[in-house]
Amino acid sequence: MSVDPEEARRELLEIVRSVRSHLTAENGAEAPHGFFPGGKREKDDNVRKAPPPPASRHNLDAVRKELGDCRRCALHEARRNIVFGEGNPRAALMFIGEGPGEEEDKQGRPFVGRAGQLLDRIIQAMGLRREDVFIANIVKCRPPKNRAPKPQETEACAPFLEKQIAAVRPRVICALGTVAAQHLLKTDVPVSLLRGRFQDRGGIRLMATYHPAYLLRNPQAKKQVWEDMKKIMEIL
Ligand code: URA
Numbered sequence: 363m364s365v366d367p368e369e370a371r372r373e374l375l376e377i378v379r380s381v382r383s384h385l386t387a388e389n390g391a392e393a394p395h396g397f398f399p400g401g402k403r404e405k406d407d408n409v410r411k412a413p414p415p416p417a418s419r420h421n422l423d424a425v426r427k428e429l430g431d432c433r434r435c436a437l438h439e440a441r442r443n444i445v446f447g448e449g450n451p452r453a454a455l456m457f458i459g460e461g462p463g464e465e466e467d468k469q470g471r472p473f474v475g476r477a478g479q480l481l482d483r484i485i486q487a488m489g490l491r492r493e494d495v496f497i498a499n500i501v502k503c504r505p506p507k508n509r510a511p512k513p514q515e516t517e518a519c520a521p522f523l524e525k526q527i528a529a530v531r532p533r534v535i536c537a538l539g540t541v542a543a544q545h546l547l548k549t550d551v552p553v554s555l556l557r558g559r560f561q562d563r564g565g566i567r568l569m570a571t572y573h574p575a576y577l578l579r580n581p582q583a584k585k586q587v588w589e590d591m592k593k594i595m596e597i598l
């Protein structure tokens with residue numbers, strides 16, 4: 363049996379929690395920072411300092427605010443609307459696409475065009491509703507004529523996506539298509555080789571799969587996407 367690092371981490375946290383509550387009960391007091399029993403912390407004891415609090419699940423609004431009327435890259439020139447992303451701020455599953463298309467640019471919402479309708483059907487087939495998941499993109503403004511985003515554009519946008527991921531803290535990220543998968547995993551490996559098994563992305567499991575727009579042109583690949591979604595469903 364292989365040990366999944368995420369599972370191991372959860373298990374460890376569970377143990378820490380139970381040890382802490384045991385110690386707290388024994389001492390009749392709140393276990394101090396770093397959970398030793400009634401022990402005094404030395405002033406400059408950095409080793410046992412509690413880790414920083416996890417990013418708030420409720421700070422998506424702050425990320426949106428920081429993004430503002432973004433002009434950090436040239437994509438702002440032709441965009442109609444910033445497509446920030448939407449969904450459950452505590453979603454266990456986060457889909458990440460490439461960037462807004464025409465319809466998304468018009469509406470200011472991710473995946474609302476033809477590819478989005480297919481994504482909706484995939485989400486439903488997983489037994490979920492669109493509002494259960496969080497949907498975002500690598501870049502938040504439409505690249506002209508739907509060209510692939512340029513490195514400078516993805517770099518300008520990346521910090522905001524990272525903050526969104528940190529805010530939502532999904533259990534699984536599903537990267538839709540080559541651009542998202544390669545950007546998120548910092549690799550040149552094609553999505554056809556990345557898909558089908560979980561990749562670790564800073565402690566979050568990431569499943570890369572084909573982009574719904576690719577599925578519209580290559581419906582025979584739906585079978586593989588479904589296999590990938592089943593693997594995600596096993597974890598959720
Ligand atoms: N394609 C994407 O990658 N993202 C969208 O939001 C819509 C289409």
Ligand code: URA
Nearest residue numbers: 539540571572573576
């Ligand atoms: N497969 C995908 O999923 N997306 C692409 O863009 C190309 C191949």
